Amino acid sequence: MIRTEGLKMEFRVGFLRKRVVALKGLTMEVKKGEVFGFLGPNGAGKTTTLKILMGLAHPTGGAAWLMGRPLSDSSVKRKIGFLPEQPYFYDYLTAAEFMDLSGRLFGMRNKERAARAGELLDMVGLSHAKNLQLRKFSKGMQQRIGIAQALINDPELVVLDEPMSGLDPVGRKQVRDIILGLKDNGKTIFFSTHILPDVEVICDRVGILVRGELRAMGTVGELISGTRVKSVEMTFKDVSGENLSRLENMASGTVTRGSETTATFNDPEAAGKAKRLVFDSGGEIISLIPHKSSLEDLFMEEVGKKK
Amino acid sequence: MKVYAIAINTFKEVIRDKIFYSLVFFALLLLGASVLLSTLTLGERSKIIEDLSLSGIEIFGVIISIFVGIGLVNKELEKKTIYIIISKPIKRWQFLLGKYLGLSLVLLSYVAVMTACYMFFLYMYTNKLPWQTLMAVLLIYVELLVVTASAVLFSTFSTPTLSASYALALYVIGHMTGDLRGLAAKTGQAGARAVLNFIYYFLPNLEDFNIKARTVHAMPIPLDYLLMSISYGLMYVMAILSLSVLIFQRRNFK
Numbered sequence: 247m248i249r250t251e252g253l254k255m256e257f258r259v260g261f262l263r264k265r266v267v268a269l270k271g272l273t274m275e276v277k278k279g280e281v282f283g284f285l286g287p288n289g290a291g292k293t294t295t296l297k298i299l300m301g302l303a304h305p306t307g308g309a310a311w312l313m314g315r316p317l318s319d320s321s322v323k324r325k326i327g328f329l330p331e332q333p334y335f336y337d338y339l340t341a342a343e344f345m346d347l348s349g350r351l352f353g354m355r356n357k358e359r360a361a362r363a364g365e366l367l368d369m370v371g372l373s374h375a376k377n378l379q380l381r382k383f384s385k386g387m388q389q390r391i392g393i394a395q396a397l398i399n400d401p402e403l404v405v406l407d408e409p410m411s412g413l414d415p416v417g418r419k420q421v422r423d424i425i426l427g428l429k430d431n432g433k434t435i436f437f438s439t440h441i442l443p444d445v446e447v448i449c450d451r452v453g454i455l456v457r458g459e460l461r462a463m464g465t466v467g468e469l470i471s472g473t474r475v476k477s478v479e480m481t482f483k484d485v486s487g488e489n490l491s492r493l494e495n496m497a498s499g500t501v502t503r504g505s506e507t508t509a510t511f512n513d514p515e516a517a518g519k520a521k522r523l524v525f526d527s528g529g530e531i532i533s534l535i536p537h538k539s540s541l542e543d544l545f546m547e548e549v550g551k552k553k
Numbered sequence: 554m555k556v557y558a559i560a561i562n563t564f565k566e567v568i569r570d571k572i573f574y575s576l577v578f579f580a581l582l583l584l585g586a587s588v589l590l591s592t593l594t595l596g597e598r599s600k601i602i603e604d605l606s607l608s609g610i611e612i613f614g615v616i617i618s619i620f621v622g623i624g625l626v627n628k629e630l631e632k633k634t635i636y637i638i639i640s641k642p643i644k645r646w647q648f649l650l651g652k653y654l655g656l657s658l659v660l661l662s663y664v665a666v667m668t669a670c671y672m673f674f675l676y677m678y679t680n681k682l683p684w685q686t687l688m689a690v691l692l693i694y695v696e697l698l699v700v701t702a703s704a705v706l707f708s709t710f711s712t713p714t715l716s717a718s719y720a721l722a723l724y725v726i727g728h729m730t731g732d733l734r735g736l737a738a739k740t741g742q743a744g745a746r747a748v749l750n751f752i753y754y755f756l757p758n759l760e761d762f763n764i765k766a767r768t769v770h771a772m773p774i775p776l777d778y779l780l781m782s783i784s785y786g787l788m789y790v791m792a793i794l795s796l797s798v799l800i801f802q803r804r805n806f807k
């Protein structure tokens with residue numbers, strides 16, 4: 247659905263025309279029907295990439311294809327929906343008028359436009375505000391109408407730049423559900439974000455972009471499976487005396503509350519031994535939680551790396 | 554269809570803007586003032602009303618053309634509303650043309666409303682309806698189309714403030730191109746002559762659209778002059794808009 251090859255983008259800023267490199271040869275692919283999360287810290291070049299893909303900026307090097315067509319072929323735009331970062335809309339239009347304009351730009355017929363607009367406003371929970379001017383919308387409402395307009399043409403490929411930003415937890419959940427719903431309908435979704443927990447839940451694959459370079463790409467599982475279980479947290483009770491102090495020595499840290507103790511072990515083996523010791527000494531294990539390294543750890547690691 | 558959608562949207566944009574209304578309000582005020590002034594002066598009242606009103610319609614029209622015209626594209630870039638538009642299946646030329654036509658439509662309504670008020674005042678105070686001045690109004694509208702197109706052109710590559718200055722300069726110089734040509738003929742310096750001639754040929758000759766004095770004094774306006782001026786204006790508009798599209802096509806949006 248999306249393919250880029252050696253995509254480069256340079257800006258000249260200020261009076262001295264200083265060079266800012268936003269993308270250093272980005273090569274990646276988003277496959278049909280997948281939800282692809284495009285991660286990266288602030289200033290990594292995510293928005294720049296999306297702008298290039300949407301024809302809003304021209305790359306200074308490399309090439310990209312949308313649905314197998316080069317970017318110069320704008321005919322594929324009719325099958326694409328796009329939500330820009332921090333979207334601004336025509337604030338003098340009402341929500342309904344804005345949806346209508348969006349539909350017109352896709353050349354949709356009157357009836358189809360009205361029906362689709364109603365459906366989408368309903369889906370993003372804005373039907374009550376359809377005759378309200380967009381200048382009176384809150385940030386979250388703007389984000390929602392942005393998502394609604396991106397879907398007006400029932401797109402095959404949906405490109406969203408930080409769709410969760412500015413939304414409360416309920417709104418974020420709604421957006422997650424919308425994305426998963428789109429996926430169920432066979433659509434491809436490519437979105438950028440820094441909200442990592444959401445990514446783990448909904449993405450088939452992710453790419454991590456740092457300072458204009460793609461540092462990692464793959465399924466969430468692949469990316470973090472290479473990394474071992476980081477630590478194990480065990481809570482137990484009814485162990486006392488010498489056995490307790492042995493356990494305390496094995497653990498990297500313990501917290502005792504009444505008869506219950508929570509110990510953290512740095513490797514699974516130590517945790518295994520400790521488990522047996524608790525059993526042998528007649529104690530009871532209340533919980534045993536392995537902490538895997540998360541996408542967040544990987545993200546932090548990649549961002550921290552100097553290359 | 555898509556051009557039409559953008560044009561209608563632009564029409565709404567301007568019409569729902571308070572600044573537009575205050576400009577129209579002041580223009581109407583000027584019309585009223587011209588009637589008052591005419592009662593204070595000697596001479597033919599109707600001529601004074603006609604003269605002042607036509608000039609007022611033109612000046613405020615030019616102000617709207619320039620200030621709204623440069624904002625057309627610039628506001629979209631600044632507010633990033635253009636992202637949503639350009640990412641949809643619409644060509645950049647369609648967008649630019651739609652914006653232009655939208656403002657042209659606003660100007661048409663403006664000129665129509667102003668002219669209606671002006672004719673009404675004139676009829677109230679003099680019992681005459683000088684239909685001939687409608688020709689002057691028509692050419693004022695064509696002139697506004699040219700000024701708007703140039704405002705759009707400047708705004709495709711320059712900042713709002715600079716664009717406004719350029720467009721204003723173009724308007725002023727455009728009314729002096731005849732003088733410049735005379736100056737070119739007189740000057741001995743080859744370089745200066747080349748520059749003056751260049752300006753004469755490339756800047757619009759806006760004085761061509763000025764038949765206010767002639768209509769007010771009831772001098773005949775040949776039909777072919779009218780038609781020539783209109784075609785000249787429209788061709789100029791097309792040329793400027795084409796150039797704007799060429800520039801706009803290459804732009805990156807921040």
Ligand SMILES: Nc1ncnc2c1ncn2[C@@H]1O[C@H](COP(=O)(O)OP(=O)(O)OP(=O)(O)O)[C@@H](O)[C@H]1O
Nearest residue numbers: 257259266268287288289290291292293294295807
């Ligand atoms: N129009 C521009 N002119 C100059 N530099 C730019 C421009 N747009 C982006 N940049 C630079 O390119 C780099 C990447 O910016 P980009 O907006 O793509 O980051 P991002 O990954 O979207 O960040 P964020 O998470 O903050 O949205 C930044 O260093 C930014 O300063």
Ligand SMILES: [Mg+2]
Nearest residue numbers: 292293294331
């Ligand atoms: Mg961004």
